[in-house]
Amino acid sequence: MVIVATSADLRRDLMDDLVQTSFAVAAVLTRVGAAHDLSLTLLRLLGILRDRQPKMAELADYLVLEKSTVSGLIDRAETRGLVQRSTTPEDGRSVRVGLSTKGRRLARTVEAEIAGALAPLTARLTPQDQRQVHTLLARMLTETAP
Amino acid sequence: MVIVATSADLRRDLMDDLVQTSFAVAAVLTRVGAAHDLSLTLLRLLGILRDRQPKMAELADYLVLEKSTVSGLIDRAETRGLVQRSTTPEDGRSVRVGLSTKGRRLARTVEAEIAGALAPLTARLTPQDQRQVHTLLARMLTETAP
DNA sequence: TGACTTAGTTCGTGATACCAACTACTTTAG
DNA sequence: CTAAAGTAGTTGGTATCACGAACTAAGTCA
Numbered sequence: 485m486v487i488v489a490t491s492a493d494l495r496r497d498l499m500d501d502l503v504q505t506s507f508a509v510a511a512v513l514t515r516v517g518a519a520h521d522l523s524l525t526l527l528r529l530l531g532i533l534r535d536r537q538p539k540m541a542e543l544a545d546y547l548v549l550e551k552s553t554v555s556g557l558i559d560r561a562e563t564r565g566l567v568q569r570s571t572t573p574e575d576g577r578s579v580r581v582g583l584s585t586k587g588r589r590l591a592r593t594v595e596a597e598i599a600g601a602l603a604p605l606t607a608r609l610t611p612q613d614q615r616q617v618h619t620l621l622a623r624m625l626t627e628t629a630p
Numbered sequence: 631m632v633i634v635a636t637s638a639d640l641r642r643d644l645m646d647d648l649v650q651t652s653f654a655v656a657a658v659l660t661r662v663g664a665a666h667d668l669s670l671t672l673l674r675l676l677g678i679l680r681d682r683q684p685k686m687a688e689l690a691d692y693l694v695l696e697k698s699t700v701s702g703l704i705d706r707a708e709t710r711g712l713v714q715r716s717t718t719p720e721d722g723r724s725v726r727v728g729l730s731t732k733g734r735r736l737a738r739t740v741e742a743e744i745a746g747a748l749a750p751l752t753a754r755l756t757p758q759d760q761r762q763v764h765t766l767l768a769r770m771l772t773e774t775a776p
Numbered sequence: 777t778g779a780c781t782t783a784g785t786t787c788g789t790g791a792t793a794c795c796a797a798c799t800a801c802t803t804t805a806g
Numbered sequence: 807c808t809a810a811a812g813t814a815g816t817t818g819g820t821a822t823c824a825c826g827a828a829c830t831a832a833g834t835c836a
Contacts, residue, residue: 491757494757494760494761494764495745495749495752495760496745497764497768498752498760498763498764498767499744499745499748499752501763501764501767501768501771502651502655502748502751502752502767503655503659503744504767504771505648505651505652505655505767505770505771506651506652506655506656506659507674508771509648509649509651509652510652510656511694513649513652523791523792525791525792525793526791528653531649539814539815540814540815540816541813541814541815548657549792549793549794550793550794550795551814551815551816552793552794552795552796552815552816552817552818553792553793553794554815555815555816555817556791556792556793556816556817557791557792557793559816560791560792575801575802575813575814576800576801576802576814577800577801577802577813577814577815578801578813578814578815579814579815598645598649599641599642599645602645602648603641605648605770605771606641606644606645606648606770608769608770608772609766609769609770611637611640613766613769614640614641614644615640616762616766617644617647617763617766617767617770618640618643618644618647620755620759620762620763621644621647621648621650621651621763622643622647623754623755623759624651624751624752624754624755624763625647625650625651625654625751626754669822669823671822671823671824672822685783685784686783686784686785687782687783687784695823695824695825696824696825696826697783697784697785698784698785698786698787698824698825698826698827699823699824699825700784701784701785701786702785702786702822702823702824703822703823703824705785706821706822706823721782721783721832721833722783722831722832722833723782723783723784723831723832723833724782724783724784724832725783725784777836778835778836779834779835779836780833780834780835780836781832781833781834781835782831782832782833782834783830783831783832783833784829784830784831784832785828785829785830785831786827786828786829786830787826787827787828787829788825788826788827788828789824789825789826790823790824790825791822791823791824791825792821792822792823792824793820793821793822793823794819794820794821794822795818795819795820796817796818796819797816797817797818797819798815798816798817798818799814799815799816799817800813800814800815800816801812801813801814801815802811802812802813802814803810803811803812803813804809804810804811804812805808805809805810805811806807806808806809806810
């Protein structure tokens with residue numbers, strides 16, 4: 485008897501992998517973040533602010549969170565000296581958020597630690613396979629044109 | 631001039647992909663879960679209980695959470711009729727947790743919806759590439775022998 | 777039997793997240 | 807050029823999630 489992996493099987497296997505990967509990576513991020521008193525959300529915040537100075541509403545879009553949630557998030561981050569709010573000249577209502585020096589330093593540290601913590605995982609693949617996964621995951625994550 | 635992608639570049643690219651994938655998948659899970667009033671943690675709980683009836687302490691291990699956190703989690707899930715606590719005959723202290731019929735039905739529904747929500751992602755890859763990613767991710771997630 | 781150990785729960789606290797209501801600026805209509 | 811409508815962010819109230827410390831009940835063992 486020949487066992488045939490159907491297209492549905494394949495999809496399901498891949499889906500399981502993706503979910504497993506998501507949790508495994510999230511676990512790493514949570515652990516590294518916790519060492520610096522950073523929640524997963526705060527970690528994402530630092531990541532986003534690394535190369536942007538968005539307004540609150542844009543930040544809410546990036547994070548897929550309510551504006552009110554972001555307000556509280558930035559409140560706490562600001563209290564800790566990680567970010568700064570600044571008013572914009574063109575619109576008296578809107579607020580721009582940026583990393584402070586301390587926040588930028590922390591972001592760099594954490595990024596390095598995350599890389600270190602993920603290395604044991606990626607090290608299980610040969611360089612060729614790493615390239616392959618990179619190519620395919622990147623393709624998968626690419627937004628399809630609307 | 632020839633641009634060479636070094637091994638470090640490759641690792642970093644792959645790391646970025648993994649983090650992106652983690653967030654993208656988590657976003658899908660959060661969205662699908664929210665439609666059924668399930669947090670990411672509750673979603674994981676249902677997934678774990680699909681083929682297990684662990685004791686509280688084992689559950690805490692699976693979820694990598696404190697026992698006290700799991701207590702509250704199960705409290706709420708039990709109130710909603712999704713899981714049941716049962717005492718074990720061999721040890722009067724320990725408690726076994728299992729899905730209720732309602733919980734099992736919900737788990738199946740949600741699983742199907744997650745598959746549906748992830749399909750647009752996986753559909754961007756050819757079946758061969760899906761197989762490839764599956765193979766490589768599975769290898770990456772495999773525990774290295776201690 | 778009495779002293780440890782173990783399994784779960786309870787309690788208090790803080791972070792995260794939502795929604796609804798609010799304030800303060802901008803824009804637009806008349 | 808003002809009054810109405812809209813927009814950006816904040817505030818306040820509530821529920822969940824997560825932790826650690828202290829507790830209860832049940833098992834172990836000396």
